[in-house]
Amino acid sequence: MLPDPIKKFVQVFSSLPSIGPRQATRLAFYLLGLGRGQITEVAKTVADLTQLKTCPECFNVYGGGNPLCAVCSHPGRRRDLLMIVEKETDLMSLEKTKKFYGRYLILGTLDKSGLLEQAQKLKLRTLARRGPFAEIIVAVNPTIYGDLSCEAIFQEIKNAAGHTPKITRLGRGLPTGGEIEFADEETLGSALDNRG
Amino acid sequence: MLPDPIKKFVQVFSSLPSIGPRQATRLAFYLLGLGRGQITEVAKTVADLTQLKTCPECFNVYGGGNPLCAVCSHPGRRRDLLMIVEKETDLMSLEKTKKFYGRYLILGTLDKSGLLEQAQKLKLRTLARRGPFAEIIVAVNPTIYGDLSCEAIFQEIKNAAGHTPKITRLGRGLPTGGEIEFADEETLGSALDNRG
Numbered sequence: 001m002l003p004d005p006i007k008k009f010v011q012v013f014s015s016l017p018s019i020g021p022r023q024a025t026r027l028a029f030y031l032l033g034l035g036r037g038q039i040t041e042v043a044k045t046v047a048d049l050t051q052l053k054t055c056p057e058c059f060n061v062y063g064g065g066n067p068l069c070a071v072c073s074h075p076g077r078r079r080d081l082l083m084i085v086e087k088e089t090d091l092m093s094l095e096k097t098k099k100f101y102g103r104y105l106i107l108g109t110l111d112k113s114g115l116l117e118q119a120q121k122l123k124l125r126t127l128a129r130r131g132p133f134a135e136i137i138v139a140v141n142p143t144i145y146g147d148l149s150c151e152a153i154f155q156e157i158k159n160a161a162g163h164t165p166k167i168t169r170l171g172r173g174l175p176t177g178g179e180i181e182f183a184d185e186e187t188l189g190s191a192l193d194n195r196g
Numbered sequence: 197m198l199p200d201p202i203k204k205f206v207q208v209f210s211s212l213p214s215i216g217p218r219q220a221t222r223l224a225f226y227l228l229g230l231g232r233g234q235i236t237e238v239a240k241t242v243a244d245l246t247q248l249k250t251c252p253e254c255f256n257v258y259g260g261g262n263p264l265c266a267v268c269s270h271p272g273r274r275r276d277l278l279m280i281v282e283k284e285t286d287l288m289s290l291e292k293t294k295k296f297y298g299r300y301l302i303l304g305t306l307d308k309s310g311l312l313e314q315a316q317k318l319k320l321r322t323l324a325r326r327g328p329f330a331e332i333i334v335a336v337n338p339t340i341y342g343d344l345s346c347e348a349i350f351q352e353i354k355n356a357a358g359h360t361p362k363i364t365r366l367g368r369g370l371p372t373g374g375e376i377e378f379a380d381e382e383t384l385g386s387a388l389d390n391r392g
Contacts, residue, residue: 003259043243
């Protein structure tokens, strides 16, 4: 019933995260309503993502002709201060604070088992040639899964770094704008421990 | 901070219906994780929508080399029975019932004012050369907006058709699987009127 190009569109787009077949169908007809010019524009926007490269040092995506990304090629950023994050979007959020002047390592989404994938272990081993580090901040989510993975990451860092750098995690406590009444026990406990 | 191709992607995709900037950003990084081959595949899927044409008779989209869509070029479908729908997806839902053997006219999304757009009036005027009709079913949503638009559509049909065909709307009543306890007064009233 549905023409092949729409069927294919629905199939491809509903395989993307948080897009279902209904939304994909609506999207297809919405695009069709925009006309050829704008459909071609949207297609080009997708295709242009292939212009991006992965930084061989921190594994973040970046554009342009440099051999390293903007953070890794920035002379003013400390070489001995490293933050390990899961995702590019975590890096973006942390950069917005403008409070970190070190470099990054993007590890990729952590498995809920707490075990590191082979690719993640290999990424952590590249730290051997990036150190020595004064401090490594393991900026993974403060969840039980994050806590589990942290143990494995700590171990891998110790093996890779050659020396034993100071390893820290992000501070825990009440989120700004949060209310004590609604905070869970764990969070309140952390807020008490980290009071100041 | 964000590389230009990602910025552009987020801008374009968050302008699409029911996709916000956060989902668009997640989508961009998800696609980047899939690699060049699959990004190109997704881009092609979008671009291929431009292969579709609009049927000059019913205004539905269709693929292939025929001058008319599959419904309009089907010799077995009654010429004197017409269903007017708002959207292609409404047509699809109605076709799935396998209970309608006439033809269609896709009017486009109706304005909440109850007034028809100029393009919609022009579409209805094409009925002058498609008739005569034994019956025209105005299959718009059973909402107050639908009811409002119906008046304008009825008027336009009478002007365009030359003769005055039988004009009907979809029946109202309890949806299958619905419960009387939770039905609103309007629906229950319709269910009583249309009992049988």
